[in-house]
Amino acid sequence: MKNDLKVVLIGLPGSGKSTFGRQLALALHFPYYDLDTLIEERFSLKIPEIFSRYGEGRFREMETETLEEVLSWEKAYVLASGGGCPCFNDNMDRINEKAISVYLDVPLEEISERLEASKVQNRPMFQGMGSGEIILKLKSLQAQRDSYYRQAKIKLSGTDFSTELLFSELIHLLKN
Ligand SMILES: Nc1ncnc2c1ncn2[C@@H]1O[C@H](COP(=O)(O)OP(=O)(O)OP(=O)(O)O)[C@@H](O)[C@H]1O
Numbered sequence: 001m002k003n004d005l006k007v008v009l010i011g012l013p014g015s016g017k018s019t020f021g022r023q024l025a026l027a028l029h030f031p032y033y034d035l036d037t038l039i040e041e042r043f044s045l046k047i048p049e050i051f052s053r054y055g056e057g058r059f060r061e062m063e064t065e066t067l068e069e070v071l072s073w074e075k076a077y078v079l080a081s082g083g084g085c086p087c088f089n090d091n092m093d094r095i096n097e098k099a100i101s102v103y104l105d106v107p108l109e110e111i112s113e114r115l116e117a118s119k120v121q122n123r124p125m126f127q128g129m130g131s132g133e134i135i136l137k138l139k140s141l142q143a144q145r146d147s148y149y150r151q152a153k154i155k156l157s158g159t160d161f162s163t164e165l166l167f168s169e170l171i172h173l174l175k176n
Pocket residue numbers: 011012013014015016017018019020080082083114115117118123159160161
């Protein structure tokens with residue numbers, strides 16, 4: 001395996017990028033990073049604070065700046081991207097140039113249940129929403145973002161992802 005192999009997980013908020021990313025990193029013995037956490041560390045601000053103080057436009061600039069830095073690291077890792085990251089500032093091209101992108105394609109009903117069950121406070125996109133509004137918001141995000149997510153080198157569909165399945169997809173991709 002290449003010693004600077006980068007795997008970047010992409011998908012809607014709640015699709016399980018952080019959860020599966022940690023599992024994958026453990027299985028591959030790679031370090032795990034979360035782009036949102038790296039942004040918070042770099043700018044010493046929590047994501048909701050960045051949105052409320054500076055707006056989404058500035059957040060997207062900070063996100064691209066942080067992504068560029070992470071992609072320049074000459075090491076292997078698993079990175080959970082932000083949900084919107086691939087869809088702004090040509091970030092999908094940046095990711096595909098340096099890394100293996102993996103799209104976690106999860107049914108919207110499942111994501112909606114997960115978001116309802118977990119804390120939505122840390123997700124500014126879904127602040128104050130009930131289940132009906134969450135599913136509508138997810139549908140609209142999916143429609144806007146699908147053309148970016150579909151550019152991923154690997155797509156995993158379903159509700160539960162196995163590291164073994166991803167390994168075989170990775171090996172197939174690296175061989176060809
Ligand atoms: N396979 C799964 N089955 C059931 N619940 C899951 C699964 N994967 C993740 N979850 C739960 O769904 C919620 C969202 O998962 P997670 O935070 O990993 O998603 P995410 O894609 O990183 O979201 P975000 O874009 O907001 O960071 C969490 O509460 C997590 O525990």
